[in-house]
Every structure is written in structure tokens, then in C-alpha cells.
Amino acid sequence: MQSNFNEKGLFMFIKIVYLAISIFLLTMSSRVNAQCDASIGEIEYLFDDLSFYHVKSQVDAEKTIRVDTINTSDCTLYFSLSSQNQGYLKSNSQFIDYQIRLENQLLSRSINQVKLNNSKVDIRLVIPAGTPVKAGYYTDRLELRLYDENKQTVDEIEIEIETNIQPRTSLSLLGYNTFSNTVYLGELKPAEKYTMLPSLQIVTNTDVQLNVTSENKSRLLHSIFSNKYGISYTLQLGSEEINLVKASSLNFSYSGQTEFYIPLSIQLEDFTRQAAGEYSDVIRFQISPLNY
Numbered sequence: 494m495q496s497n498f499n500e501k502g503l504f505m506f507i508k509i510v511y512l513a514i515s516i517f518l519l520t521m522s523s524r525v526n527a528q529c530d531a532s533i534g535e536i537e538y539l540f541d542d543l544s545f546y547h548v549k550s551q552v553d554a555e556k557t558i559r560v561d562t563i564n565t566s567d568c569t570l571y572f573s574l575s576s577q578n579q580g581y582l583k584s585n586s587q588f589i590d591y592q593i594r595l596e597n598q599l600l601s602r603s604i605n606q607v608k609l610n611n612s613k614v615d616i617r618l619v620i621p622a623g624t625p626v627k628a629g630y631y632t633d634r635l636e637l638r639l640y641d642e643n644k645q646t647v648d649e650i651e652i653e654i655e656t657n658i659q660p661r662t663s664l665s666l667l668g669y670n671t672f673s674n675t676v677y678l679g680e681l682k683p684a685e686k687y688t689m690l691p692s693l694q695i696v697t698n699t700d701v702q703l704n705v706t707s708e709n710k711s712r713l714l715h716s717i718f719s720n721k722y723g724i725s726y727t728l729q730l731g732s733e734e735i736n737l738v739k740a741s742s743l744n745f746s747y748s749g750q751t752e753f754y755i756p757l758s759i760q761l762e763d764f765t766r767q768a769a770g771e772y773s774d775v776i777r778f779q780i781s782p783l784n785y
Contacts, residue, residue, distance in 0.1 A: 529568035529641050532648040534561040539615070543656040546620050547698055548751045556618040558652065560637060562609065569642040570609040574600060574616065574635055582631035582656065589626050592619040593635075609639075618654065625749045628660040628699040628782070660699040660782035666691045667754070681713070681724060681772060684763040693730070693755040693778065700783040701745050705730070705776065707737035713761075713772035724772055725762040731755045737776070744783065 539557040546554035562570070574595055582589040593600045594617040596607045616635070620626065633654040639647040666674055668691050678687050695701065705728070715722035728735045735741045745753055 529570075529647060530564045531568045531570055531639060531641075532563055533637065533639055533650050534563045536560055536650070536652065541656075543618070543620060544659055546624075546626055546658060547661045548623065548625055549696060550622050553622050554620045556654070556656070558616045558618070560614045560616065562612050562614065562639065565609065565612050568647075570647065571606055571640040571642075571644075572596075572609050572614055573606040573638045573640065575605055575638075577634035577636070582633050582654065584627075584629040584631050587627045587629055587631075589620060589624065589631060591624075592621065593617070594619060606640075625751060626658055626698060627747050627749075628658045630655070630657045632656075658698070660697075662695070662697040662699070662701050662780050662782055664703075664778060664780040665694045667694050678759065681761060681767075683765065684761060686758060686760045688756075688758040690757040690759065692757060693753075695745060695753040695755070695780060696751060697745070697747060697753075697780075697782070698751060700747050701780050702783055703730075703743045703745065704740060704779045704781070705735060705737065705742065706740045706779075708775035708777070710739075711737035711774075713774050715768055716771040716773065718768055718770075722768045722770075722772075724764045724767060726774075727760045728776065729758040729760065734760075 537559040539559050541556040543554050543556050572595065574593060576593065578588070580590065580593065580601075582591055595605075596610065596614060598607055616637075635652045635654060636649065637652065638649040641647050674691075676690055693703075695703070707728075709723070711727065712723040712725050728737055730743060733743060
């Protein structure tokens with residue numbers, strides 16, 4: 494009888510201890526969830542080529558920012574990001590519609606929150622290739638928030654985004670691949686207009702000024718008797734007629750158009766009594782950005 498009593502008492506003691514341990518573990522688990530001490534740590538700028546973006550670029554331009562979070566091991570966390578300019582980089586008079594990618598997910602004005610899978614989050618700000626962008630200084634402000642599983646804000650910071658898109662311009666003659674090109678007019682006839690000239694191509698991301706000069710002050714001079722024989726002419730750029738007795742310039746305003754094609758033509762004076770031979774002049778075109 495004594496032996497049976499001890500076995501029963503021992504069994505009851507084990508059950509009580511087991512129950513006490515279970516209650517203790519549940520209490521500890523609730524306590525951990527209630528004390529999530531996660532926060533946003535270091536901000537690191539990994540890569541930035543936004544300032545070199547040009548509409549003729551074949552690849553996207555981007556800025557990559559890495560955000561470190563700390564004390565996250567005991568928490569289920571979510572990360573949200575919003576743009577002060579609603580997803581635009583803005584200057585005084587221009588804006589760029591850029592993309593925000595968080596954890597390889599493209600964010601939108603309706604989807605701006607993702608689950609945090611590790612302690613480091615990479616934010617990519619992307620200007621897709623082919624986007625028309627005017628040179629200038631652009632800014633935005635991003636607000637980053639860290640949430641717990643109950644959607645309560647754990648921490649938040651703001652990041653200022655700044656980029657200065659550099660002016661980029663190019664000038665070429667269509668059909669020619671060098672900086673110095675010779676155009677033959679053929680036989681020169683009095684009062685003749687020559688329109689079969691190549692067109693100028695201007696590619697730009699800003700307002701530009703085109704400067705034009707003539708080495709012989711708007712005259713085709715004889716190759717041997719240049720002091721005695723010469724034929725005056727006027728140059729036409731598109732609809733603009735230019736007398737190159739002195740340097741001339743034309744301005745082109747950027748308004749989303751990145752390429753300008755300008756047909757060239759030459760109008761000769763109604764000349765008489767000119768010597769046979771070759772006549773020539775050198776016309777120089779130079780382009781430069783305005784307001785820089």
C-alpha cells in the first residue's frame with residue numbers, strides 16, 4: 494500500500510511541474526512580442542549615376558541607398574516608403590517621373606509597403622532609359638517607416654534626394670562621321686539656291702545656342718585669285734536666313750524635344766564676270782548650353 498501511494502504522488506508532481514513550465518513559456522513568449530526594440534540604423538549610399546543620365550542612354554540610371562535596421566531578430570517587421578513629391582524629382586519648372594524599387598519590388602502610389610526579410614534594405618531610385626529629362630537640379634524627400642506586425646510605427650526617418658542632371662549636347666552633320674567635312678555644290682550659277690546640303694542634327698537635354706561663323710565673311714573665294722574673285726552668299730538654317738558677314742547665333746529651347754534637325758541651303762548672289770576655277774569657304778558651327 495505504501496508503494497502505490499508514492500507512485501501516484503510522483504505522477505501528480507510531474508504533471509504540476511509540466512503545467513508550470515508551460516505557463517512560464519507562454520508568459521515569456523508574450524513578453525518578447527511586446528518588447529520589439531527594432532529601429533532604423535545606418536544609411537549608406539551605394540551607387541549614383543543619375544547626374545549622368547541622358548535620353549540617348551541605353552540603360553537605366555539609378556541611385557541605390559542601403560538602410561540598415563537593428564534589433565530585428567525578435568520582430569515581424571514591415572517597411573514603407575513614401576515620396577513627398579508623389580514619385581517625382583522636381584526642379585523649379587521641370588519634373589522627372591522616376592521609379593522607386595524596394596526589395597526588388599516596384600512601388601506605386603497604392604503599393605508602398607513590403608515585409609522586411611533581412612536587416613538591410615536596398616532602395617533603388619530609377620530613371621528608365623528613354624525618359625525625356627531636362628538638365629537641372631532636382632530634389633525629392635523620402636519618408637521611411639518601420640512597422641511591427643500590429644502596424645504600429647516602430648521608427649521613421651526622412652532622406653533628402655538631390656541630383657544635378659548635367660547638360661549634354663551634341664552636333665553633327667547627317668551622313669558625315671567627322672568634325673571636318675567638305676560639301677561640293679557643283680557648278681556655281683548666278684542667283685542659284687543650293688538645297689541638296691546635309692542637315693544639322695542637334696541632340697540636347699537643355700536650352701542651347703548655335704553659333705555660326707564664316708571664315709571668308711559669307712563669300713566663296715577663288716582658290717588662286719582670292720583677292721580678286723569672290724561670290725557672296727547667304728546661308729539658310731531651316732527657315733532662318735543668315736548673313737555671315739559677322740558671326741550669327743540661334744537659340745533652341747528644350748521643351749521635351751531632344752533632337753532638332755535643321756536643313757541647310759545656300760543662296761548665291763546674282764554674280765557676273767567671275768573667273769573659272771574652284772571657290773570655297775569654311776563655315777563653323779558651334780553649340781553650347783544656355784544658362785550654365
